[in-house]
Every structure is written in structure tokens, then in C-alpha cells.
Amino acid sequence: MSPAPERDGPKRYPPLTRALSVAALPLAPVFGLLLSYMLFHPPRRPHHKGPRDVGLPEPEELRVGIGGGKQVHAWLCPGDTDRIVVVGHGMGLSKSATLGHAKFLHDAGYTVCLFDHRNHGLSSQDRSVSGLSGKFTSDVLALVRLLRSREEYRSAKVAVYGFSFSTFPMLYSLRDDDCEVNAVICDSGPGLELDPLFRNFIDAKVLPIPAALRAMPARWALEGTLSSAGVAMLRSEWPPPVTGRYADTPLLFIAGEEDRILPASSVDGLAARYSHAEAHVLPGIGHLQGLKEAPEKYTSTVLDFLQRAMG
Structure with missing residues (x-):
């Protein structure tokens, strides 16, 4: 079995990034809402090839x-x-x-x-x-x-x-x-379960998230908003x-x-x-x-x- 993704902890970031994370804390929920919307309404990618290719x-x-x-x-x-x-x-x-x-x-x-x-x-x-x-x-x-x-x-x-x-x-x-x-x-x-999926998107670094929002404490607010908003949008x-x-x-x-x-x-x-x-x-x-x-x-x-x- 594969282990659960390793979470980004505060020790992974230098002091300046952690300080910026504190300053970014009020913005983290807003960014989380934007990310949850983007997941289900992503930028369009053109077809890079067709069936005959x-x-x-x-x-x-x-x-x-x-x-x-x-x-x-x-x-x-x-x-x-x-x-x-x-x-x-x-x-x-x-x-x-x-x-x-x-x-x-x-x-x-x-x-x-x-x-x-x-x-x-x-x-x-x-x-x-x-x-x-x-x-x-x-x-x-x-x-x-x-x-x-x-x-x-x-x-x-x-x-x-x-x-x-x-x-x-x-x-x-x-x-x-x-x-x-x-x-x-x-x-x-x-x-x-649905909730861990949104956290895993952050950990796998497949979403465009600035380092200051990946570090604690902003990460905590971002993750909570992304998860709750994503699940609510699905309504399943x-x-x-x-x-x-x-x-x-x-x-x-x-x-x-x-x-x-x-x-x-x-x-x-x-x-x-x-x-x-x-x-x-x-x-x-x-x-x-x-x-x-x-x-x-x-x-x-x-x-x-x-x-x-x-x-």
C-alpha cells in the first residue's frame, strides 16, 4: 500500500516564509475558495492530438x-x-x-x-x-x-x-x-473519503499555491477552506x-x-x-x-x- 502523502510542516520552510505565512493568513480562505472553484472550472487545454494521431x-x-x-x-x-x-x-x-x-x-x-x-x-x-x-x-x-x-x-x-x-x-x-x-x-x-483528496492536491503540489500559503499557519486556513468548499460544491x-x-x-x-x-x-x-x-x-x-x-x-x-x- 502507498503511504499517506507527507504533509508540509513548518520545519520545511525558512523563517521568512513562515513570517510571510502569518501575514498571509487573512488571505488564505479567499485563496482556498478560488482554488476550489478552479478545480472544477479549470483553464481550457486544447486537444493536443486527435484519434488519427x-x-x-x-x-x-x-x-x-x-x-x-x-x-x-x-x-x-x-x-x-x-x-x-x-x-x-x-x-x-x-x-x-x-x-x-x-x-x-x-x-x-x-x-x-x-x-x-x-x-x-x-x-x-x-x-x-x-x-x-x-x-x-x-x-x-x-x-x-x-x-x-x-x-x-x-x-x-x-x-x-x-x-x-x-x-x-x-x-x-x-x-x-x-x-x-x-x-x-x-x-x-x-x-x-472526499476530504483528504483536497489536502492531497496541496501536498502533491499540483496546484499553483505560493510558498507562504503552503506553510503554517496559512496552510491550515487554506486547507480547511479548500476542503470544505470543494465538498460543498460537489454536494454528493x-x-x-x-x-x-x-x-x-x-x-x-x-x-x-x-x-x-x-x-x-x-x-x-x-x-x-x-x-x-x-x-x-x-x-x-x-x-x-x-x-x-x-x-x-x-x-x-x-x-x-x-x-x-x-x-
Whole structure:
């Protein structure tokens, strides 16, 4: 199991930084609120490559309505019409970040549909600050429903595949009894609890935080605000229940032993709640690095699971 991320303590910073931290203490809660908003409304990153760049066929572009005149943008790469995998992406990224995953899935015969979550890639902007868990989940459900409405996919089995932040709405999609998701794959998340996730973002140094706000005492106020505001914006009931669709849907959790954002111990703890879940820890692997650093183990784990779950 990977250890919990080591916290930045006061001894890590020189006296001047600690003095500046005291002076910055009144600003820390404001900065925490800004960071929590930025996590769910990140700066846009353009697609750095497309399906054809990795050997996938020219995709069909889909624009799926998600209410309020908003849409999510997707690439549909047809394969077998009886097996579909809907592929998300990590926070602040876009569907181009998971083209490598789409490639090995498509090579194995699956129809693959990659999409941008709202506030990412080519999907619509949503400036909402509450109920975000339901909104991100609705992106998944809208896309699955659209695919199932098409004649060629009406009887297909559908798996949803999430990465880091998108593992949460992918797993949450099973709360909807009317949405036929047959399997869920989660890479680098989700964890058993929400609060530590925001602290881990600070410790992993993936957020633009000045040193004075990383040191105590400003760190204390920043962390508390970021965590409480982030959880409040999601407005979710976490962890998901063990009843309903969760009682019989196959679930795969892949965690990196060296993941500092969503530690393997937290992912394992969540997986242990569900009778049809399996968890795989990749030795020496960090956050979202499984396919890159252990490609054979990673792809075989995913494809073996899908074969058992969907045939």
C-alpha cells in the first residue's frame, strides 16, 4: 500500500516564509475558495492530438445535450456494435489525454466513445458552484442514453471508464436505475473519503499555491477552506451505497502504489465495500501513470476485466 502523502510542516520552510505565512493568513480562505472553484472550472487545454494521431479511425463527432442549452463533445470510434466503452479523462485535461486507452480498447474490438466533461475540452462552460457531482454525472448518463437510443447500439453492453476526478461521476452513474451501465472501470480513484483528496492536491503540489500559503499557519486556513468548499460544491452522498445497481455491477479499480493524490489504501477501502468489485495496485506507479509505465500489465488487467464483465 502507498503511504499517506507527507504533509508540509513548518520545519520545511525558512523563517521568512513562515513570517510571510502569518501575514498571509487573512488571505488564505479567499485563496482556498478560488482554488476550489478552479478545480472544477479549470483553464481550457486544447486537444493536443486527435484519434488519427494514434491510429484510430476518423471518429464521428457527437454533441450531446445536457440541459440549459449546454452540450458535451464526444468522439465516437465504431467497433463491435454489441460492446461500447465510454471513456472520460482527468481533471483539467480533455479527451485527447486518454486516446492511448481508446486505442488499445478499439484494437480489442470495442466501440469507443471519448468525451470532454463540461468545463473541459470542447464541451460547454458551466459556471455553477453547487450540485457539481450530479452535473458531472449527468454528462455520463446523457452520453450513455444517446448511444443506447441508436438502433445499432440498442442491445449493446456499455462500460464507463473514468480517470482520477472522472472516476467519481463514472461510479456515481450507477445511482440512476434507468441508465444501463454494465461495468465500471476506475483508474487512480475514487477514494473512500472526499476530504483528504483536497489536502492531497496541496501536498502533491499540483496546484499553483505560493510558498507562504503552503506553510503554517496559512496552510491550515487554506486547507480547511479548500476542503470544505470543494465538498460543498460537489454536494454528493459519498461513498455511494452498496445496494441497487452497486450490488451486482462489475467494478474494476486500478490504483498506483505511489499515487499521492488518491492513495491505493483509499481506493482499496472503497472497493472493499462492493461485492462485485476488484482492485489492482500497480507497484511503483504514480497518479494516472499505469498505461504509460506498465502498459502490458495495465492493458491486460482492463481487457481481462471487460471480457469477464461484458463478453
